[in-house]
Amino acid sequence: MTTVVQPMSGAMRILETGAAWLLGLLWVLPLLYAFWTAFHPAEFSTRFELLAPLTLENFTKAWAAAPFARYFFNTVVLVAMVLVAQMVLTTLAAYAFARFEFPGRNVLFALVLVQLMVMPDVLIIENYRTMTWLGLKDTILAIGLPYMASAFGIFLLRQTFKTVPRELDEAARMEGCTPLQVLWKVYVPLARPTYLAYALVSVSYHWNNFLWPLIITNSVESRPITVGLQVFSATDQGIDWSIITAATLLSTAPLLVAFLLFQRQFLQSFMRAGIR
Amino acid sequence: MTRTSQWIHGWLLLLPAFVLLALFTHYPAVATLWHSFFSTQKGSRPVVFVGADNYRQLIDDPIFWQSLSNNFWYAVWTIPVSIVIALLMAVWVNDRIAGRGFLRLAYFTPTVLPMIAVANIWLFFYTPEYGLLERFTGALGFGTHNWLGSKSTALPALMVVTIWKEAGFFMIFYLAALQSMSPSLREAGAIEGASRWYFFRRVTFPLLMPTTLFVLVNAIINAFRLVDHVFVMTRGGPDNATALLLYYVYEIGFRFWDSAYAAALTVVLLAILGLVALAQFFFLERKVHYQ
Numbered sequence: 001m002t003t004v005v006q007p008m009s010g011a012m013r014i015l016e017t018g019a020a021w022l023l024g025l026l027w028v029l030p031l032l033y034a035f036w037t038a039f040h041p042a043e044f045s046t047r048f049e050l051l052a053p054l055t056l057e058n059f060t061k062a063w064a065a066a067p068f069a070r071y072f073f074n075t076v077v078l079v080a081m082v083l084v085a086q087m088v089l090t091t092l093a094a095y096a097f098a099r100f101e102f103p104g105r106n107v108l109f110a111l112v113l114v115q116l117m118v119m120p121d122v123l124i125i126e127n128y129r130t131m132t133w134l135g136l137k138d139t140i141l142a143i144g145l146p147y148m149a150s151a152f153g154i155f156l157l158r159q160t161f162k163t164v165p166r167e168l169d170e171a172a173r174m175e176g177c178t179p180l181q182v183l184w185k186v187y188v189p190l191a192r193p194t195y196l197a198y199a200l201v202s203v204s205y206h207w208n209n210f211l212w213p214l215i216i217t218n219s220v221e222s223r224p225i226t227v228g229l230q231v232f233s234a235t236d237q238g239i240d241w242s243i244i245t246a247a248t249l250l251s252t253a254p255l256l257v258a259f260l261l262f263q264r265q266f267l268q269s270f271m272r273a274g275i276r
Numbered sequence: 277m278t279r280t281s282q283w284i285h286g287w288l289l290l291l292p293a294f295v296l297l298a299l300f301t302h303y304p305a306v307a308t309l310w311h312s313f314f315s316t317q318k319g320s321r322p323v324v325f326v327g328a329d330n331y332r333q334l335i336d337d338p339i340f341w342q343s344l345s346n347n348f349w350y351a352v353w354t355i356p357v358s359i360v361i362a363l364l365m366a367v368w369v370n371d372r373i374a375g376r377g378f379l380r381l382a383y384f385t386p387t388v389l390p391m392i393a394v395a396n397i398w399l400f401f402y403t404p405e406y407g408l409l410e411r412f413t414g415a416l417g418f419g420t421h422n423w424l425g426s427k428s429t430a431l432p433a434l435m436v437v438t439i440w441k442e443a444g445f446f447m448i449f450y451l452a453a454l455q456s457m458s459p460s461l462r463e464a465g466a467i468e469g470a471s472r473w474y475f476f477r478r479v480t481f482p483l484l485m486p487t488t489l490f491v492l493v494n495a496i497i498n499a500f501r502l503v504d505h506v507f508v509m510t511r512g513g514p515d516n517a518t519a520l521l522l523y524y525v526y527e528i529g530f531r532f533w534d535s536a537y538a539a540a541l542t543v544v545l546l547a548i549l550g551l552v553a554l555a556q557f558f559f560l561e562r563k564v565h566y567q
Contacts, residue, residue, distance in 0.1 A: 030398060034397045037400065097290075126542075208392070266384075
């Protein structure tokens, strides 16, 4: 990995490094701009002076202008609920596909894979109808329910479980373990890196999800932060950009901080989830 | 374990996931098709079978065609551009380049942020006269331009946001593939005196083909699935210039509450995704297998 094919000529190297940096700066520019606007008084939001006074006022104003604390709470409940349900459901299903022989296995697996293409995100009309029928409209459960049986998770875990040596499985059976005990004692511990990878992907997906929560929620009590942010910034009478930008940064802060702290794990997890 | 006990265990383990899959993926997909042949319930008017009426309406609906063509051009531009940028990024940060840590972070950060938040930031970026873009073009002596408010630039402006957000995501898959590549290939290339470009074109790129396919399929799905930025930045305007298909489904279904027509529109969306799945299965899958 570290050996370079033909040592690059000096000029070429500099040119490429320059291009990479230019792209990198271009990529962080919108974020830096958002930080500038959020941490300075409104009159400096488009005036870039080195000595412009810093302020947290935009954040306190934003926090006071909408029930962000409640939105955060809703998002945390949603993300945790979806994650726990996904872990349990996908583990059981992946175990069945990886290590059990039963009629209809291939057809059922194909039916699972359908969800990789036809995600709940595009089935909003019918899922709305179903939620109304179930009486679950405007609840956090309704936001999470369509995503709990995740085809992506089943696929990922099945791949991992298949790499577990059969001998370990059989040894545990000899000791008198039931299939569920084998799953818990042999497969789950060995798949820990996959679980971490999947968890990070799932958390960032559901923290960021917008369209379905927008449709199915209608009150402060169930709205996640993404929908809350949109409701807040769409009523733009009298709210200035500095405050909207502050609210935007606020709503992404937990994820952004977690990402900056654990960037290695994040990158590796996304990589692991991407290799199929 | 006996055969029957294998069967029963397998089925029981699958049961909970399948109940939810059937309820929220399989049933709604079929129900969408079914309901697209009926009328929408309005007040006391009952739901009746209308045959292909919703589809006739669809064929005569200029906004539907506009959103379809918008979505087509949106996909045609954002997918190749973000894939090429992703590949460049991956090759760069896989090499010993100065500031590699920072660059990885810079490229990848947009991916972890919600589209809805990112769109807010870009909205401000594009604001006429105030926004950073206008300050920049103004400094260069260009006149002011309403990027999101004019029909010719609104969709391209959204495409830029999508490319910015997705390139880093796709970079990860390429980076993973590059890191799993055997270093001996590079050594062999060096011994043969292969130039960097030649080596990339003849060795690296072909080996990355499965990754490219994976990224391509994901990119196509995303082009039809992710419309959050439309809500924040343009609401489909000006004059439907940025109405993407799923956004139009939302408008018909949840602003005009015409669920039957929205179902017919969803069927078109599902048909497109189905075609992608078939294409992946029949044409591409067998041509790109190297492992």
